[in-house]
Amino acid sequence: MNSTIRRTAVALGILIIALMINANVIAVIQNDDLRARDGNRRQIIDEYDQQRGSILVGRKAIAKSVATDERLRYLRVYSDGAAYAPATGYYSVYGATGIEKTDNDLLAGSDDRLFVDRLTTLFSGQQQQGGNVVLTLDADAQRAAFDGLDGQEGAVAAIDPRTGAILAMASSPSFDPNLLASHDPTEVSDNYEKLRRDPGDPLLNRSIQQVYPPGSLFKVVVSAAALSSGEYTPDTEVPGPAILNLPDTSATIGNYFDGPCIGGTLTLTEALAISCNTAFAKIGLKLGDAAIREQAERFGFNERLNVPLTVAPSIYPDNLNAPQTAQSAIGQFDVRSTPLQMAMVAAGVANDGVVMTPYLVAEERAPDLSALSITEPKPLSRAVSAQVAGELQDMMVTVVANGTGASAAIPGFSVGGKTGTAQDGKRPPHVWFMAFAPAEDPQVAVAVIVENGGRLGDDATGGAVAGPIAREVMEAVLQ
Helix, strand or coil: CHHHHHHHHHHHHHHHHHHHHHHHHHHHHCHHHHHHCCCCHHHHHHHCCCECCCEEECCEEEEEEEECCCCCCEEEEECCHHHHHHHHCCEECCEECHHHHHCHHHHHCCCHHHHHHHHHHHHHCCCCECCEEEECCCHHHHHHHHHHHCCCCEEEEEECCCCCEEEEEEEECCCCHHHHCCCCHHHHHHHHHHHHHCCCCCCCCHHHHCCECCHHHHHHHHHHHHHHCCCCCCCCEEECCCEEECCCCCCEEECCCCCCCHHHEEEHHHHHHCCCHHHHHHHHHHHCHHHHHHHHHHHCCCCCEECCCEECCCECCCCCCHHHHHHHHCCCCCCEECHHHHHHHHHHHHCCCEEECCECEEEEECCCCCEEEECCCCEEEECCCHHHHHHHHHHHHHHHHHCCCHHHCCCCCCCEEEEEEEEECCEEEEEEEEEEECCCCCCEEEEEEECCCCCCCCHHHHHHHCHHHHHHHHHHHHC
16 A cells, blocks of 8 residues: 555656646746747737837838727837838737737847846836837838839839848738737738738738749849850840740740841840840850859849848749750749849849848837947849949940830939840730939839739830839939
8 A cells, every 4th residue: 555655656746847847848948939939829918018119211110009098008000001011011919920020029128138128127117118120111212112003913122232221112912000900809800811812912022022034134134144254245246036946946935026136136235225035045045054043143043031021032943954044044934033133133233243132120229219230231242243244234224225114214314224024824924124223323223023014025015114113213212
């Protein structure tokens, strides 16, 4: 009997010790991981009891918490919600996205850098507050980008070529984060389901999360590879037939207009200015798959980026045969790019060949507005030499001055640009435009896509539809 009691007591003692160890592991070791998990509503509800920090553009709070008389003491409020939603994301009782998620610890006041602030408020009896995040966005450029899309499915990304600071990040259709910030879980759930089921996918940040065939914008990358090879100059004459027969297949590539390009022979500069498909497909075949891939990767393709929002990798595919290389040289086949990536291509050309790492957060501040961190610009890569960059700049200026990009011209400024269309199956093609200005001292580089906004094969459509949006964004920065 005694031995049985002793064995039972020992077993119970082991179970109690195991439970204590498990409780301590959860409370101490796994605490941060559990608190950070998506869908941890208890964590979010606890955060509603204190004033969450603001997200600012310039001096304006585009997301802030205001006091209420409800059980949850603070309500998240967004100014110009739909315009800024791709950057801010939303913060609700069901979770967070965008900057609200990536900078949650700072905004919620739980960041380690705010430890002294938490101690001070604890002993003083003051209300704890979160830190603040200042974005790089230019308010006028963001408004121009969002208004320019005007509800069309598409996106705009604009950056400062000199620093990589993101000046505009617009996606359309968008959504109002205030719809998901209510304290009523049922209302939030209903609104979220409506947005999730919307065929326009308004919760998707197309500027960094969606990849598209870049179409003729990719001809700038191929031009960079050609000039960097030493076998081409801007004045090198290249063939531009009406139809290019691809090797090892019966497939062909034609131009977006009937007939050859300028009589069938033209300079590299002219080929870019009028967006001659057959010329660039022929150049792609001569350069080869490896050279084009290397050049694309120097601009940022096949690389994972966080700004700190996660950016979908832009893709230049591996192991292409000759026909696939020709198709890729005009931005088709399996080449894919985000609008941000194409803005980076324009920015790299504008910045004398150096691509800067893009970033969205300019500064992080404590509740008393003192600086916790200031983002220092840093190079991502050297895409081309300064000499080649200068040649590309001149070629892209010609596109706007004398080619398909006339709609992006800004009086009093020299603008470099490139139009593009990209096939989308049997639907109307996507239309693109990328540009930088002013050419002699670039302050903004921009890429615009309007989904299914063009006429099949017509590169001029990119200039007509997307070009004016790019112009308005650049004008907003330069004003």
